[in-house]
């Protein structure tokens with residue numbers, strides 16, 4: 040495909056709470072930071088270019104979090120893209136802090152979430168955050184208290200839509216009693232299907248499902264994947280993305296990369312269509328692995 044024709048729109052669209060619509064191939068901005076998701080990137084100019092190229096290819100959903108860097112990912116997004124194109128939706132997260140490289144600690148207390156939202160608004164240079172995700176439930180804070188805080192921030196106009204990450208179906212049901220939930224972000228790929236039932240629940244309830252680690256960190260190999268990739272003259276990572284897009288109309292993959300070449304490959308996967316047989320063979324990979 041001609042590079043000029045590459046467009047995330049080929050993946051089709053998904054609705055976020057009936058209020059916003061985005062192309063079903065987004066961008067995950069976690070890996071734009073320094074090593075260990077810590078500090079600034081080695082190549083700042085190159086990183087800004089990746090973000091700009093994503094938008095040029097009509098990527099209109101960018102996922103980030105205050106903890107990526109910390110703060111670095113949000114700052115880079117604003118530096119590269121502000122003033123934002125009207126159609127760009129930025130989803131950020133809070134409640135999962137970074138005391139050091141590769142270290143993560145919970146804080147989804149109402150006081151912290153309020154502070155976190157203020158910080159994200161400032162770094163992203165926004166008056167209102169389109170999609171705000173509770174990064175992960177905090178085991179020592181009432182889940183309802185965390186969600187109620189996000190609902191209040193929505194009523195105050197600081198958040199447009201509320202979303203969750205790293206949750207079970209029970210969490211989603213409890214949250215929906217407080218506020219509409221527009222998306223759920225859990226770890227998921229064709230080979231990693233712990234959250235299949237959450238994908239199904241989201242599809243039945245019109246909630247977007249955002250799979251993180253959608254490529255298995257570039258290590259998605261395996262006989263089946265390679266055979267299908269060869270048949271399409273595509274890369275295994277493109278096939279992994281095409282499988283996700285086919286898995287559910289509510290699926291919104293957000294592959295992350297710091298390379299323009301990989302970004303272009305990932306966006307090209309928006310046009311890759313698997314046959315029924317190819318889809319089924321990949322669907323059955325976890326069973327195949329379990330039986331070996």
Ligand SMILES: NC(=O)c1ccc[n+]([C@@H]2O[C@H](COP(=O)([O-])OP(=O)(O)OC[C@H]3O[C@@H](n4cnc5c(N)ncnc54)[C@H](OP(=O)(O)O)[C@@H]3O)[C@@H](O)[C@H]2O)c1
Pocket residue numbers: 066067068069070102103174204205224225250251252253254255256257276293294295296297298300301302304305
């Ligand atoms: N909610 C959560 O708790 C949570 C947790 C983790 C991640 N996330 C979100 O999900 C996004 C994606 O997850 P992820 O970054 O862990 O996993 P991923 O997107 O599956 O994998 C990223 C890795 O794959 C490589 N890669 C990307 N495109 C490639 C390609 N076309 N060919 C070969 N390698 C490629 C990247 O390296 P290069 O830079 O070299 O391309 C990077 O090492 C993150 O950016 C973040 O926004 C959320």
